[in-house]
Every structure is written in structure tokens, then in C-alpha cells.
Amino acid sequence: MPASARKLAVLPAAPVAPAPNSLPVSRPTMPRAEQVLPYLQAMDAAGWYSNFGPLLMQFEARLQARFSDGAQVVTAGNATLAIGLALKAMGLQPGARVAIPAWTFVATAHAVLWAGYRPWLIDVDPATSMLDPLATESALADAPGPVDAVIPVMAHGAPIDLDAWVLFQARTGVKVLIDAAAAFDVLDRGPLPAVVSLHATKALGVGEGGFFVSRDPVLNEAVRRMTGFGFMGDRVATIASTNAKLSEYAAAVGLAALDGWPGVRERYMRVAQRLRLALMGRPDAAFQPGWGLTWVSSVCVVDLPAGSAATLADTLAEAGVATRRWWGEGCHREPAFAEYERAAVPVTDALARSQLGVPFYSTMSDAEVDHLASSLSQALDRL
Template sequence: MRPSPATAPVPKAITAKTRAPASPVDFDAVTEALRAAGHGPGEEAGLMSRFCQPVAVRVLSDHAQAVSVALTALGVRPGGYCVVSALACAATLKGVADAGLKPWLVDVDPFSWMFDPAHLRERLPEAPGPLEAILPAGAHGRAPDLRAWAAFRDETGLPILVEAVEAFDVIQSAPVPVIVGLPSGQGVFVACEDATPINAMDTPLFEGEAGLDLWPQKRPRLATAAQRLRVLLLDAPIGFQPGWGMSWVSETCAFSLPEDTAAGVLTKLGDAGVEAVGASFRTRDMDADETPIADRLAGSVIVVRIDPDLGLEALDDIAAVLRSAVAG
């Protein structure tokens, strides 16, 4: 961390009557100093208050930008490899490339859809080249075990950056740097109990609406929409992530479909005007470990963003389109 500026004691002879007139306070300079020290005002202070332990926070406008500048702040050396999930999204892969690293895709757990330290410990010797960082990612609102990743960082010495962009509802600790989306959907923030990497991030200040004041109203609406959608699809061959809409909420809904039907369902949803994406954005030229589980999920999982303000009729339309697509 940056050393605190030295301060000298004020001589007792100087009193209020003999002091020179105070200069006007430069509040902009104070704000910049607070931000540089990881104690920003406004939305950053509100974000800090969500955590169980004191954290430093930096708000950014773009997911891929956050990945890139956070990896750079962690001291990665361009040309090496970054471990990412075989289900990593496009923004993740772009951020890794922008930091000068090459992604090495590893398989995920069939139930959590994430990779964990136990799995990775066995696979690290198979890396295609020098490893510079590990980037565990949450699964559409479910968060990785951050304490376990902090212990793995201490064990291996590798920088670790956790992505939990859709997990604003559940992230309350940051023993390693973690990227979380803002509830407004306009940006992300990076938080960490160690202010050093946050202070080292070189990025323009975020200009936008964080949406913190609206979250207490938005969360129950999301939960209601999720529970309604679950009921509407109760007897369809479509699954949901455990706890979605009940113990945790997210605007992204990941549907589990019959095997090898994702591509066809995506086409039919697009024809019906329902925006959805697949679970994988990998390309043929990316280095990858053996990924049978992620490959199966890529053929049987689609992701739809759910507007918390959707009424029952709109949710019923989405459910009807899904039923028809799966049946076809």
C-alpha cells in the first residue's frame, strides 16, 4: 500500500489568532485522493458498505475493461496463460486478450458449472505454457468460494481474479479481487480487502448510474418473476439453477434443456423475438484442457436475461416459446 504522508506536530505557539487564513478547500482534489486510496465517495462508499470486511472499490464502465485492467494491476506478464472456465463469456475472453494473455480453458463441475481449486490442482501440470493468472467465474449469479480461492492463491503464488458479474446479490466478501456487476446494469466494480491491486488500476472514472438505491425494490421483483417462471415451466423438460429466485437472484436465467438441443432452441427463440445466448463462446484456436462436462453443457444450456418488471402475461409468452422450442 502507499505510505501515509509524514506529518509534523504543530508548534504550540501557533494559535487560532496567529494562523494564516486558510486556503479554500479543493474538494475535487480531496475526492481524487480518496479514490486513489480506495475510499471513494458516492456509490463507491455504498458498495463498500455491502461487505463484511473493509474493502477497496473501483467502479468501471465495462466488464472486459475491468478484466484487463485488474489483471494488469495484479502484475501479470503479457504472453503467458490465464486459466479460465471453458464456459467463459465473450467479455471475459476479450479482457484476458486485452491484458496480453492467452486463455487456457479448463472443465467445470457438472453441478456448480464452475471449476474449483481441487480440480485445478490436478490440472495445472498440464498447462500449455507459463501461467500468469487464474480467473474463476461465477455461474450466472452463483458465486465461487472466494475464501478457497484466496487459500489457493497463497498456496500457488498465482494472481487470482474472480468474476461474479451477475452475483451482486450474494457477494459480501472479497479476500481476492472480485468483479461484480452494478444493479443498474451500466457498469461493474472491482473490490478487494487488499487495496494494493485496486489502487494500481489505471482506468477512467465511471460515469453512470449505479442503481444502489433501486436495488431494495428490484430484488423482490426479480424473485417474483423467477418464481412465476418456475411455476409456468413446472412440467416442461427444462431445469433451473438451484436456488435461483429463492435463496439468490440474478437477471440472468440459465435454462437446462434436453441434451444437444441448445442450438435449435436458440434459433427458435430468436425467430420469436426472445433474446438468448448459449453457454460457451470458445473458438477452435483456443488452448483447452479436456472439457467433456463443459462441452455437454454448451449443447444443453441457454441463458435468457429476465426483466424484473415483466408481468405474468410476458413471462407466460416466454414460457410458451420455450415449451414450443423444446418440443420441436
């Protein structure tokens, strides 16, 4: 390396002064070290650190107890892996076409490709930002070929009509897997297989992790086998698989997170309700139906005047308020998926220009909520 290049390489970056009243778009809520410690001590006492140890079994049992219909839980290293493994376990044809919403996080499409299938990106309903079962059924007639499965996404953790999707599956024969990555708070039944994320940014997080849930014991066993080299209580690899287990360390964090979940949920709801009240007079800043009233997640997504998201993001940044377009321009705009089939997606395109993630976290102070509401109102007035 030339001397000049070496000299440039060690020059410190120019300091960037933080904006006044800076508000981050998110702050993860994770258990504190002292809350996790008793579980770590139990792990050390058992001498079991991975491979479906006692803490993981306890964690899965407590997650499973949240489901009112006897659905079973299988943990995995992350939700993207869990979606891919679930698709594999569902017995789709090699190279099968899987319908997914264009309006979703890229992990949904990545999981389909990782599992060896082809995503077909289709449009969502403007009222819910999610796939509609009747509209999806109609879209099948115009599909570029047979569709073996569909992955409805619970947008930013919002409730979904599970029973309507059960009927869709019965009518069409197309298998349904629910991407419930952000929906830990609301998903409490398992009539259809679903995957929940336990990433640190989610309402209940372990750092990296996820879980699969369903009432189908055969499917549950297949997913479990796939998380551990194809083993199932022995050392015989019965199927080609991978290593997607959740460790005892992650389970320790998860157990501590479950201990604190009622209080964390209450704080999320309090912050959400204060923000709703602060923006009550702004019909041009609409929240997802029921958000902060009957359900909550770790993010706040606001519907804004058509096409205004980018402008408002810039204006809010000037006020020190960070924002995030959580799903970018939509999966169909991502270079990684450019070659894959898609339907016309005008609703997705409109949502990408009109929805914006704004600061929201369980530890948000009243002053921070008020600053956000005031800054957003002023930014809207400037449109």
C-alpha cells in the first residue's frame, strides 16, 4: 500500500454532531443481565449449553402455553430459517411457486429462495397492508403457473383473519404458512402453521431466534428434525437438513424476557396510547387498526398523505427525529428478486410512498412522545 494511502487510512472520521432532541426510530427492549443470570446459573449447574437442553424445553413449553388450541412450538435459530424449514417440511414440489406479498420485509422472499422455491410477488389490500384471501384466490387465475403455497404476512404485527385463510386453503388446495414475524403479541392460535421472530428488535426478543407453531404433529416433527441435522432423538440423519437449533443461552434470555413480558407489553401500550392521543386531531397521520388499543408490536407505522413519506422523513430528520421505511420500496424493487415473477402491485407502490416508521419503543418518555407528535404535526403542516 502506498504511504499516502496508509496515511489516509488512519485519518479519523470527521465528528458528526447529533441533531437536537434526537429521537432514534427504535430501541430494543431486552432483559437486563441480572434478570438473565438465574437462568445462566441453572444452565451452568446442568452443564447443558445447546442441543435441546432443559432451558430450551422450558422456553418452548412457556411459549406453547400462550396458544389456546393446543398448537405446538418448535424454536429455531431465526425466523427466516424457520420459514424456509417450514416450507421444506410442507412437502412442496421441487422449484414450487410460492405467492408472497410484494409489501413485506425481504426475509420472506429470502426464505422462499433458500428453501429452493420461487417467489411470486403479488399485491396487498390497501386497508390492511396484507394479502386478502379472496383477492389472492382471484389472483391465482392469472398466476404464471401452478402455485403450491402462499405466505400471508401479518404486517408489522397486525392481526390477521386466520379462519379466512383456513377456508382459502380448503377451497384452493394451496398450502398456507403465516409469516407472523412481528406478531408475538397477537398470535395465540395455530390453525395454520406460522413463524414468529424473536429478534432483538421484536416485542419479545432473545437476540437472534424464532419459532414455528402449528397444530399438525407431523409437520412439527419434520420441522424439529430439520433444525438438528435430520436427527430425532438419535444419531441417524434421516433427511438432508441443517443446524438451526436455538441454544441454551438464547433460551435463558427468552425465559427472562417472558418473565418481564406483561410489564413490557403494558409499557408499549402506554406509549402507543399516548402517541395516539397526541395525534388524535391529525387524520392525515393514521395508525394501523387497533394498534395501541387491542394489540401492539415493537414498531409504529403511520399512514400519511399519498406520496409524502420521503418528504416527511427529510423534514423529521431536520427536527432530529429518525424514521425508517421498514420495507423500503417493496420486495419487487429489491435487486435480489428482480428476476422473479410478480403481478401488478399498485397498492404496494402506493404504500411504499405513504407509510413511514416513526420512533417507538417501550422506554419512550412522555417528553419524547410529545416531541415526536409535535414534529410530525409540524412536518405535515409544511406539506
